[in-house]
Amino acid sequence: MLFMDYQKTIARESSLHGIGVHSGIKTNLVLKPADADHGITFRRVDLPGRPAVRATADAVIGTDHGTTLGMEGGEVRTIEHLMSALSGLGIDNAEVEIDGPEVPMMDGCALPFIEMIRTAGIRELTEPREIISLPRPVYLIESELFLAAFPADELRISCTIAFNHPMLRSQYLSLPINPGTFEEEIAPARTFGFYRDAVGLLERGLIKGTSLENTVVIGEDNIFSRGGLRFPDECIRHKILDLLGDLSLLGHPINAMIVAIKPGHDINIKLVKKIRGIINE
């Protein structure tokens, strides 16, 4: 662990509301300041006893088209875009109160959450911030998927995605991650999905809240998105957004070179658990 810089929380409460992309359920979400070493916690205020859980990889109970945290008698799904925004802006401590099972999808990217954090203001605490540095490289291979983290002086992500689809083949992007690059290059990138997968996902009880308001839909010969694509390679930027949200479940920021080939929530969480394993050795 490195100690540089100071922990941060938000200055005051801020909130938003919207519809969950998978559940289709409307929720209100309130972001509250928290003390040093609290981490990010999610609390279900609509359930008896208002159960809460700290957002770490150990609390993950699902990775099917989103990352789901479980707590006593409840769950909160699709936490990754909010977590990405919090870690992207360097917020170490906050409590997220939510009155339903899923974080609102908003427009499918991290900007609405960044706006919520900006509205709340960022407050520096007096306690130092722990930054994870790796003692050695860590990697995972699952057929064509590959994820690795190498020791480095800053956080950098090099990502490749590849699909067998006429409108989306492969994309590559490598960039250092700091609040500036996160907000400019990653946060605006929206969720995407393939039109040909939609029926199957609906049959599995997913994407009930999907619309062109929150998802870039890739058809066989056309891409449907509100206002056109925000970047020519918006898809890979969103994959990096998701990966950063999952990486934040380390519980602390990390300085590492992350190499990701076809990342996804399941392998992302496995990498986080593997990193947590070696730093606790």
Ligand SMILES: [Zn+2]
């Ligand atoms: Zn996403």
